[in-house]
Amino acid sequence: MLELSWPQGVTLQVEEERAALAHKLALQTAEWLRAALQEKERALLVISGGRTPVAFFKSLAQQELSWSKVDITLADERWVDETHDDSNAALVKEFLIQGPAAEANFLPLKNSAATPEEGCEQLEARLAELSWPIDVLILGMGADGHTASLFPGAKELAHGLDTTDKCAPMHPVTALHPRMTLSYNALAAARHQALHITGEDKLTTLNKVLAKLDAVAEMPVRGFIRPGLNVFWSP
Numbered sequence: 001m002l003e004l005s006w007p008q009g010v011t012l013q014v015e016e017e018r019a020a021l022a023h024k025l026a027l028q029t030a031e032w033l034r035a036a037l038q039e040k041e042r043a044l045l046v047i048s049g050g051r052t053p054v055a056f057f058k059s060l061a062q063q064e065l066s067w068s069k070v071d072i073t074l075a076d077e078r079w080v081d082e083t084h085d086d087s088n089a090a091l092v093k094e095f096l097i098q099g100p101a102a103e104a105n106f107l108p109l110k111n112s113a114a115t116p117e118e119g120c121e122q123l124e125a126r127l128a129e130l131s132w133p134i135d136v137l138i139l140g141m142g143a144d145g146h147t148a149s150l151f152p153g154a155k156e157l158a159h160g161l162d163t164t165d166k167c168a169p170m171h172p173v174t175a176l177h178p179r180m181t182l183s184y185n186a187l188a189a190a191r192h193q194a195l196h197i198t199g200e201d202k203l204t205t206l207n208k209v210l211a212k213l214d215a216v217a218e219m220p221v222r223g224f225i226r227p228g229l230n231v232f233w234s235p
């Protein structure tokens with residue numbers, strides 16, 4: 001049941017079926033990208049990894065738009081090779097950079113450096129070539145209130161929330177693998193922002209998030225619960 005105390009200016013879209021929700025989010029994302037391309041030569045789409053977005057990626061890949069003018073990157077990445085099952089880049093290539101969307105330019109966050117700390121400078125230079133601010137940002141959320149790889153309890157969280165750099169290394173204590181995340185400031189400046197979540201457990205998390213919106217370091221997703229956010233949820 002939806003029993004949320006809903007902040008003003010945050011919209012909630014609910015679908016009974018996860019596939020229908022993913023499709024709705026894909027249609028909305030395509031519309032936002034088309035609108036961005038009316039104003040800019042290139043549009044910037046930032047997506048999340050994890051398990052939730054697969055159906056969304058499949059549906060978005062089929063949308064007709066000028067994909068050759070779209071740059072895509074990730075909100076965060078696990079610092080593993082693309083051959084690893086946990087690689088978000090591999091997931092994006094398998095499910096999103098397909099069909100019409102194969103024309104898009106995808107910039108992975110992971111590079112050949114051994115650690116995210118060592119890879120940061122090179123990545124920052126690659127990211128600087130993109131057309132900021134982000135036009136469309138699709139976030140996920142974990143049970144601990146992390147979003148992107150802004151993890152509660154990570155020693156680098158304060159830096160990730162504060163830096164004006166585009167990327168930040170992160171060593172979560174509650175999840176596997178060192179990570180690279182886009183910084184809060186880079187993400188939060190996105191023109192259109194959506195939070196894509198499914199399942200009753202994530203609704204329970206969202207209730208905790210909404211109950212104490214000022215405690216961002218405890219649950220970093222709180223930093224995104226602001227007017228203009230579009231929450232997409234299905235059971």
Ligand SMILES: O=C(O)[C@H](O)[C@@H](O)[C@H](O)[C@H](O)COP(=O)(O)O
Binds near residue numbers: 077146148
């Ligand atoms: O790489 C990642 O882990 C993410 O981008 C992360 O922020 C994700 O969105 C949440 O952890 C939800 O993950 P699920 O969709 O797997 O629940």
